[in-house]
Amino acid sequence: MAPHGPRKGAGPSGARNPRGSTGKAATRGGICKRRNTTGARVDRDGDLDMDAPAAGGRSSRKPKRDDTIPTGPRSTRPAANGPRGPRPTAKAQQIIQRVITGTSGNLPSRIANGMSGGTKAFKGGRQVNASHTMTLQVEGLKSSKAANNEGGGLKELLNFLERKAQSVAKTTRPIRIKKSHINGDFVYVTTSKEDGEDILKLNGFSFAGTVLSITDTSTGEQDGLSSNALEVKDQLRNVLSARYDPNTKLLNLSSLGDDPILKEMGFFSGGSKPEKLFRALMAVCEGLFKTPEEKRNAVVSVSLAGNYVDDVLQIMSLADTFPDLVNLDLSRNQFKDLKALQKWQHRLRKLETLLLNDTPIEASTPDYKAELIGWFPRLQNLSGLQVRTPEQVAAELAALKPTPIPQHGIDFRDIGGIGEGFIKEFIGMYDANRSSLAAKYYDDQSTFSVAVDNAPNTSLHPSNPQRSSWGAYIKFSRNHTKITHAGPRVQRLFTGTNLIQSVWQQLPLTRHPDLATEFHKYIIDCHPVQGLPDPSGQDPSGMDGIMITMHGEFQDQEPVTLNTATRSFSRTFVLGPGVPGRNPIRVISDMLSLRTFGPLPSSVPQPTIAQPNEEQQQEQMVVELCKQSGMTPEYSRFCLVGANWNFDQALMLFNEKRAQLPAEAFATAS
Incomplete structure (x- = not known):
C-alpha cells in the first residue's frame, strides 16, 4: 500500500510540544x-x-x-449534560442532510445529482465539471445485452467500469464515476483524471456480449487548447511527419524510446510504459484525417518494433485509430504468451502481415502461429512465413458468408381458401386498422411476440448503406439470443386482445407491398396442422388448423424523427377455429421477426429441357408404335399418317385393321 500523507489538521510528527507548554498543541500527558x-x-x-x-x-x-433522532415524546428526565435533551451527533446530522438533499452516496444518486462520491461531496457540494476532471466516451452499450434492461443498461455499465477498473489497476482506491449521460450511441462519463486513466485501460474489454471502445474526449478543440498543449501537439505532428513514408504508406513508430524529440518532451522519464505516448500519437493521427477512407488510403503499414511493449493493451489505441491496417511489425517487443495479444483477437480483421520476430513468445509458445491464424482471417505472412495463399484467404472468406437457402417455389397447401383469405385481409388491416384487426382475429388466449435482429446484412446487399433506428422495437424484442432470462422472456410474450392492441399501437406505422402487383416481394408457405386446442372444449384430441409463414418486406415510419425505413420480416401465424359466437377463425400464435433489409433470395431456376422438334417427335412416335404393334417402321408410319399423327388414334386404328394387314407388314417384327 502506498504511504499516506499526514491527516488533515494534524501537525508534523516531530513538532510535539514539551510537557507544560503553553502553546495550542495538545500535551503528551x-x-x-x-x-x-x-x-x-x-x-x-x-x-x-x-x-x-x-x-x-x-x-x-x-x-x-x-446516532438517531428520537421520534417519541421528549423525556422529562434531566440529561447528564444539563436540562437540554441529547442532540444528534455529527454523523447523524450528515445522514439527515443526505436524506433532505437526496444526495446519498450510492451510484444512482451520484448520476442524478452530478456530485462526486464519498463524504466530501456532502460537505462541499463539489461539482464534477472542475478543472481536474476527465471526460471519457464509451461506445458499445447500445449493442450489448444490457441495452434491453431498465434504464438502457446505463447503471450496469457504470458499475462494470468502476469495479473492473479498480481490479485492472490493482488499487485499493475506489474508482468513482461522477457524472454520466447517453448521447446517441455513446455514453459520456466524467471522472477524476486519476480514475479516468484507470478506466481507459478497459478499452477493448468485453461487456455484456460486446467490446467497449473508450476514448478520452476531455481535450478541447484547437481554439480551446492552451499554449503548452498546442506546442506538444505540434511536436508530436513533427515526430509523425518525420516517421511517415508516403511512397510505401508506412508509419514507422519503431524504437520511440530513442527519439530525441520524445526524450526531450519527457515521455520516457522514470521508465514509464508507452501507453500514454501511443494514445497521444493516435489522437494526433485522428485529427489528420477527415474520413476513414482517407485514413485507409494513407496508412497501410505500421511498425512498432523495439518499443518494449509486453501487452497490446498498452497500444490498444493503434487498433482503434487504424482498424483496417494491412501490415504490422511488432518485432523486438516483450510479448511472453498469447494472452498478451488476446485483446486484438477480434480486431485488425484486414491484417495480412504480422511480424513477431525476436519476441519471447517464439520460445514460450511454439504453436502461437496456429492460434493467430484463426484470430486474423486475412493473415498470409506471419513472422516471415507464408501461412495462407491469397486464394485460400478468398475461399475461407467466401465460406464465412451466409448463403441463402435455395427456394424451389412456395408450398401453399391451403384448406378451403382460409389461408389465402386471411393473408389478404391481414396485410391491409395491419397497415390501416390494427385495432379492428386484433379485435376480429385475436382473443384472450392469442399470443404475439416480436424479435429484432438489428445486425447489418451487408453480405446480401452491400450497396445498401441504410442504418435505421430500432428503438421503437427493441423494448418489445423477445430475441432469445439477447434475452436469456426466463422472466424477461415471459414479459415479452403478449397474451390477449387488449395487450396485443396496446403493443401494436406503440409500434411504427407500416406499409406492405401490394400482394396483387408485387407478389415477388413475398414468400408465403401454408401447411395444415393438427391437434390445436378446441376453444369450445368439446374435442379433447384437438382440432385441425393451418400454419402460415410469410417472408417479405415493409416500410415503416419512426415515431420521433418521422423518417421512413425499409425492413425485412418473417411472420408465422397458427390459425385455428374461433370461439363459439365470434369470428370462426382466430389467431392462436403470431410471431414477428424483424431484421435489416435484404432482398428475398430468388428462386433457383429449374433446368430447362430442350423440346424436340416436330420431325423428332414423329420419329419417336414411329419407334413406339413399332414396339407396341409389331409392325415395320414403314407400316407404322402409314398408320400414324392416317391418324394425323395422333398416337392414340393410330394405335386404335391398328387394332381395328390388324386382321386385314398383309403379312409383309410384320415381316421384320421379330
Missing part, C-alpha cells in the same frame, strides 16, 4: 486545564454545538452511541 481559546461553535441550525471538538482538536467528551 498529565492533567491540563482545558483552554477555551476559540469562540463557541454552532451547528447548522445556529444552536450551540454540544458535540463540537475542543480547540485542541479533541472532543470534550465521547460521542453518543445513538
Whole structure:
C-alpha cells in the first residue's frame, strides 16, 4: 500500500510540544486545564454545538452511541449534560442532510445529482465539471445485452467500469464515476483524471456480449487548447511527419524510446510504459484525417518494433485509430504468451502481415502461429512465413458468408381458401386498422411476440448503406439470443386482445407491398396442422388448423424523427377455429421477426429441357408404335399418317385393321 500523507489538521510528527507548554498543541500527558481559546461553535441550525471538538482538536467528551433522532415524546428526565435533551451527533446530522438533499452516496444518486462520491461531496457540494476532471466516451452499450434492461443498461455499465477498473489497476482506491449521460450511441462519463486513466485501460474489454471502445474526449478543440498543449501537439505532428513514408504508406513508430524529440518532451522519464505516448500519437493521427477512407488510403503499414511493449493493451489505441491496417511489425517487443495479444483477437480483421520476430513468445509458445491464424482471417505472412495463399484467404472468406437457402417455389397447401383469405385481409388491416384487426382475429388466449435482429446484412446487399433506428422495437424484442432470462422472456410474450392492441399501437406505422402487383416481394408457405386446442372444449384430441409463414418486406415510419425505413420480416401465424359466437377463425400464435433489409433470395431456376422438334417427335412416335404393334417402321408410319399423327388414334386404328394387314407388314417384327 502506498504511504499516506499526514491527516488533515494534524501537525508534523516531530513538532510535539514539551510537557507544560503553553502553546495550542495538545500535551503528551498529565492533567491540563482545558483552554477555551476559540469562540463557541454552532451547528447548522445556529444552536450551540454540544458535540463540537475542543480547540485542541479533541472532543470534550465521547460521542453518543445513538446516532438517531428520537421520534417519541421528549423525556422529562434531566440529561447528564444539563436540562437540554441529547442532540444528534455529527454523523447523524450528515445522514439527515443526505436524506433532505437526496444526495446519498450510492451510484444512482451520484448520476442524478452530478456530485462526486464519498463524504466530501456532502460537505462541499463539489461539482464534477472542475478543472481536474476527465471526460471519457464509451461506445458499445447500445449493442450489448444490457441495452434491453431498465434504464438502457446505463447503471450496469457504470458499475462494470468502476469495479473492473479498480481490479485492472490493482488499487485499493475506489474508482468513482461522477457524472454520466447517453448521447446517441455513446455514453459520456466524467471522472477524476486519476480514475479516468484507470478506466481507459478497459478499452477493448468485453461487456455484456460486446467490446467497449473508450476514448478520452476531455481535450478541447484547437481554439480551446492552451499554449503548452498546442506546442506538444505540434511536436508530436513533427515526430509523425518525420516517421511517415508516403511512397510505401508506412508509419514507422519503431524504437520511440530513442527519439530525441520524445526524450526531450519527457515521455520516457522514470521508465514509464508507452501507453500514454501511443494514445497521444493516435489522437494526433485522428485529427489528420477527415474520413476513414482517407485514413485507409494513407496508412497501410505500421511498425512498432523495439518499443518494449509486453501487452497490446498498452497500444490498444493503434487498433482503434487504424482498424483496417494491412501490415504490422511488432518485432523486438516483450510479448511472453498469447494472452498478451488476446485483446486484438477480434480486431485488425484486414491484417495480412504480422511480424513477431525476436519476441519471447517464439520460445514460450511454439504453436502461437496456429492460434493467430484463426484470430486474423486475412493473415498470409506471419513472422516471415507464408501461412495462407491469397486464394485460400478468398475461399475461407467466401465460406464465412451466409448463403441463402435455395427456394424451389412456395408450398401453399391451403384448406378451403382460409389461408389465402386471411393473408389478404391481414396485410391491409395491419397497415390501416390494427385495432379492428386484433379485435376480429385475436382473443384472450392469442399470443404475439416480436424479435429484432438489428445486425447489418451487408453480405446480401452491400450497396445498401441504410442504418435505421430500432428503438421503437427493441423494448418489445423477445430475441432469445439477447434475452436469456426466463422472466424477461415471459414479459415479452403478449397474451390477449387488449395487450396485443396496446403493443401494436406503440409500434411504427407500416406499409406492405401490394400482394396483387408485387407478389415477388413475398414468400408465403401454408401447411395444415393438427391437434390445436378446441376453444369450445368439446374435442379433447384437438382440432385441425393451418400454419402460415410469410417472408417479405415493409416500410415503416419512426415515431420521433418521422423518417421512413425499409425492413425485412418473417411472420408465422397458427390459425385455428374461433370461439363459439365470434369470428370462426382466430389467431392462436403470431410471431414477428424483424431484421435489416435484404432482398428475398430468388428462386433457383429449374433446368430447362430442350423440346424436340416436330420431325423428332414423329420419329419417336414411329419407334413406339413399332414396339407396341409389331409392325415395320414403314407400316407404322402409314398408320400414324392416317391418324394425323395422333398416337392414340393410330394405335386404335391398328387394332381395328390388324386382321386385314398383309403379312409383309410384320415381316421384320421379330
